[in-house]
Amino acid sequence: xxxxxxxxxxxxxxxxxxxxxxxxxxxxxxxxxxxxxxxxxxxxxxxxxxxxxxxxxxxxxxxxxxxxxxxxxxxxxxxxxxxxxxxxxxxxxxxxxxxxxxxxxxxxxxxxxxxxxxxxxxxxxxxxxxxxxxxxxxxxxxxxxxxxxxxxxxxxxxxxxxxxxxxxxxxxxxxxxxxxxxxxxxxxxxxxxxxxxxxxxxxxxxxxxxxxxxxxxxxxxxxxxxxxxxxxxxxxxxxxxxxxxxxxxxxxxxxxxxxxxxxxxxxxxxxxxxxxxxxxxxxxxxxxxxxxxxxxxxxxxxxxxxxxxxxxxxxxxxxxxxxxxxxxxxxxxxxxxxxxxxxxxxxxxxxxxxxxxxxxxxxxxxxxxxxxxxxxxxxxxxxxxxxxxxxxxxxxxxxxxxxxxxxxxxxxxx
Amino acid sequence: xxxxxxxxxxxxxxxxxxxxxxxxxxxxxxxxxxxxxxxxxxxxxxxxxxxxxxxxxxxxxxxxxxxxxxxxxxxxxxxxxxxxxxxxxxxxxxxxxxxxxxxxxxxxxxxxxxxxxxxxxxxxxxxxxxxxxxxxxxxxxxxxxxxxxxxxxxxxxxxxxxxxxxxxxxxxxxxxxxxxxxxxxxxxxxxxxx
Numbered sequence: 232x233x234x235x236x237x238x239x240x241x242x243x244x245x246x247x248x249x250x251x252x253x254x255x256x257x258x259x260x261x262x263x264x265x266x267x268x269x270x271x272x273x274x275x276x277x278x279x280x281x282x283x284x285x286x287x288x289x290x291x292x293x294x295x296x297x298x299x300x301x302x303x304x305x306x307x308x309x310x311x312x313x314x315x316x317x318x319x320x321x322x323x324x325x326x327x328x329x330x331x332x333x334x335x336x337x338x339x340x341x342x343x344x345x346x347x348x349x350x351x352x353x354x355x356x357x358x359x360x361x362x363x364x365x366x367x368x369x370x371x372x373x374x375x376x377x378x379x380x381x382x383x384x385x386x387x388x389x390x391x392x393x394x395x396x397x398x399x400x401x402x403x404x405x406x407x408x409x410x411x412x413x414x415x416x417x418x419x420x421x422x423x424x425x426x427x428x429x430x431x432x433x434x435x436x437x438x439x440x441x442x443x444x445x446x447x448x449x450x451x452x453x454x455x456x457x458x459x460x461x462x463x464x465x466x467x468x469x470x471x472x473x474x475x476x477x478x479x480x481x482x483x484x485x486x487x488x489x490x491x492x493x494x495x496x497x498x499x500x501x502x503x504x505x506x507x508x509x510x511x512x513x514x515x516x517x518x519x520x521x522x523x524x525x526x527x528x529x530x531x532x533x534x535x536x537x538x539x540x541x542x543x544x545x546x547x548x549x550x551x552x553x554x555x556x557x558x559x560x561x562x563x564x565x566x567x568x569x570x571x572x573x574x575x576x577x578x579x580x581x582x583x584x585x586x587x588x589x590x591x592x593x594x595x596x597x598x599x600x601x602x603x604x605x606x607x608x609x610x611x612x613x614x615x616x617x618x619x620x621x622x623x624x625x626x627x628x629x630x631x632x633x634x635x636x637x638x639x640x641x642x643x644x645x
Numbered sequence: 646x647x648x649x650x651x652x653x654x655x656x657x658x659x660x661x662x663x664x665x666x667x668x669x670x671x672x673x674x675x676x677x678x679x680x681x682x683x684x685x686x687x688x689x690x691x692x693x694x695x696x697x698x699x700x701x702x703x704x705x706x707x708x709x710x711x712x713x714x715x716x717x718x719x720x721x722x723x724x725x726x727x728x729x730x731x732x733x734x735x736x737x738x739x740x741x742x743x744x745x746x747x748x749x750x751x752x753x754x755x756x757x758x759x760x761x762x763x764x765x766x767x768x769x770x771x772x773x774x775x776x777x778x779x780x781x782x783x784x785x786x787x788x789x790x791x792x793x794x795x796x797x798x799x800x801x802x803x804x805x806x807x808x809x810x811x812x813x814x815x816x817x818x819x820x821x822x823x824x825x826x827x828x829x830x831x832x833x834x835x836x837x838x839x
Contacts, residue, residue, distance in 0.1 A: 251824070252791035314748040357749035357776040359828070634751075641754040641770065644786055644793040 232343055232366055232393070233465065234336045235373040236319055236350055239361045239381065241332035242270035245311045246301050248359045249634045249642055257298040261286055264480045265302055265628060285525065302627035310635045314358050322350055327465045335370060335465050347389035366391035370463045371456035374413040375431065379403060404432040414453060422446070431457070471577065472509060477502040478571020481623040484523070485567045491520070492557060494623040496616035498572045499553045503546045504601060506574060512542035515576040516549065518556040523568035533560040544580055545593040546600070550614055743833050749776040751829065753786055753795070760784070760795055763810035769836045771795060773829035781805075784831040789817065790824050795831060 238244060242260040247253045257274035261267065268284045278296050280289050286300075293300060312331045320326050325337035340346040347364040354362045365376025366389070376390040383403070392400060409428055410420035426445070428434050434442075435457040443451035452462040477498040485491050495518065506513055519534035535556045539548065553572060580594075600612050610619050632640035678686055744750045755769045763784060765771060773786045785798045787807060796807035796817065807817040819825045 250791070251788040251793070251826070251828075254791075254824070317748040357746065359775060641752055642793065643754045643756050644771075644795045645755075645757045645759060 232338045232368060232391075233370055233373045234323075234338050234343075234347060234350065234364055234366045235329075235370070235377040236334050236336060236354070236362050236364050237377050237381075238315060238332040238354075239363060240270055240272055241312075241360070242301075242303060242308055243272045243275075244360050245308050246304070246631055247272075248311075249307075249631065253299060257296055258301065259289075259293070259298055260301045260303055262303060262480075264482060266480050269303065287525075300629055302630040304631050304633065306633045306636045307631065311358070311360065315354060315360060315362075318354060318357055319350070322353065325465050325467055327467055328469075335373065337465055338366060343391040344389060344394045347391060348387075351388050362388070364389045366393075368392070368459045369456040369461045370465075371413050371453060372459070375404075375407070375411075375457075378407070378411055401432065404435060405430050407431045409434050412453065414449065419446075419450075471511065471579065473577065474573050474575040475502050475505050475511075475513070475577070476571060476573050477505070478519075478569065479623070480569045481567065483622055485570075485623050486563075486565065488557075488561055488563075490621060490623055491561060491567060491570065492554065492616045493618050493621040494570055495553050495557055495572065496550055496614050497621075498570070499550045500546060500614070500617070502572055502574050503544060503549050503597065506544050506577075507597060507601060510580050511577045512544045512580045513549070513574040513577050514539050514542045515574070516552055516556070517573040517575065518553055518560065518570075519573075520560065520567050520570035522566055526568075531565055533562065535560045541590075542576075542578060542580070543590075543593070544597065545590075546597050546614070547593065549574070550616070554616070739835075743772050743835070744774075745832065746774060746776040749829075750774050750832075753793070755795060755834075759809040759811050759814045761811050763797065765795065765810070765831075765834050766836065769834045771831045772833040772835070774832045775829040777830040777832065779827045779830050786828045786831060788824070788826050788828050789819065793828070798827070 243253075243258045246258060246260065253272075255274070256272070257278055257280075258272040259268045259275050259280060260270040262269045265286055267286060268280060268282065268289055271280055271282065275298055278292055278298070280292055280298070292298070308331065315332070316326070316328050316334055319334050319336060323336035323338060327335040329335055336350075338346055343366045347366050350364050351362055354360060363377055363380040365373045365378065365380050367373045367376045372392055376392055380386050380388050380390040407430060408420070409415055409423050409431055410417070412431060412434070415423070423429075423434065428437060434454060437454055439451045439454040442454055456462050479494070479498070481494065485494065516537045516539070517534060518537065519532065521532040522530065524530045537552050537556045539552055543549065603612055613619075632642075634640060634642045740747075751773045752770050753773050755765055755767060755771055758767055760766075765784075771784075771786070777783075779785050779798050781798055781800050783798050784795060785807075786793060786795050787798075788794075789807075794807065794817070796809055799806055799808040799816070804819070806819055809816065
């Protein structure tokens, strides 16, 4: 059986663990740059605050109801995520970490519901974060079971399909919208609805072969998975990433070339670190920048795809490529709001050493710079395009402390 | 006649052992050796033959690129190998001493003197393990109405309360309706002098 363990309102729950006053009151966490609402406590959800809502749109609701607002504290969330994943790894040998707050586990214990509760209480006791557990034969069903465990309080946080009354399950599947399924986005939901497939039950009872013809093999598999036929096994070893993205909304609008180059150089640096950590090389880069669609009349977006002559993981080579792209697409007189780069055409790095001396020297240089930055701090070595306090950097007006990753910011007790 | 004779007898084409097919896979020659040393020579031939055989047939040319070895990353002194090599152990690590369950361990900075008699001073860092269950007389990190405090968990006939380790401070009783929880158990403390 497959279990999906998912931390409830992950970012808010992390904030609450270190600030006990936030318990039982509405709390939200904002995205980078305090742009959108990306995590809500149940109390905030009840007020009608929606996921992904721009902060300024929710401001009235927030003020009127004294909602506590936090900027995102990714160092804290990342550390708490690692703790949860480490603990879950002790509870099952087969683990697939699916996202920052979700993990698939293979369960061999026969009393599934009981073991699900064991997982839930252990994570809450040892780490302090509330989780829900969905258990079923396939990943798609485990995801659905997890959704039910979160949504319906009668289940007490754990749903196991093989140990739940089938009539209740069918009743719930007739209620739950097909859009809640794993892999069904807004557009697909709309197309399914047009065919009269509105609920999970509708899709479960659809003809798989026919769905394959009308949509794709993925929908066919979804129908199979809903009927207990496993199509997506647990992947304990992560496949190599297909692309690496690094992008940000800016703290304030950027309308000067030097500021934009500073931001782009920093994106290149972050993306190339990710590249080297995974021992990958890239040959293609997409650079994009756009204005703020909320505050301007016209949506302006520029993008360019750049090809490097060979696979590389060198910060300098990628930076040179990015600056060349920037010269092409940067326009004077536009208030840019967001920019980013995407590295693609990735492949495993092979040893460049023997025939490519320059390549191996670049590789060593990048690694050495990474090591120095790790040892001291991130800004100790920068490219000439970067500045320490560029005005594009994150606007984070209400960030909590890095309780678990900085000696200066430890939790205090009297 | 000749052709008939060829059909009848003599060496037929392709008969006999194939060339280079014998024990040694090449032509052989009769030689004189002392009887007492026959086995020695046989053994020698057998052993060397084995090596030849495997070299020819089993070693594939390497298709992998050579693995680069970073030079000078370790200093290897010429001469005798260290007599301690076989007895090397990993150096002591304070994390290992102080931390039992890494993922459920948190560090907390102490502010104030309420625990000095337990050896916990202002500015010390205490190690808090959430996976442990608190017992009476344990030092715990508790939260009362949202305030974090480190005290000794104590109990009287009315129930649990928090006892400071300093006569100047009063015990903290848990009033009804107040939010109280034990966040974790304090398992150690660290202090730096310099």
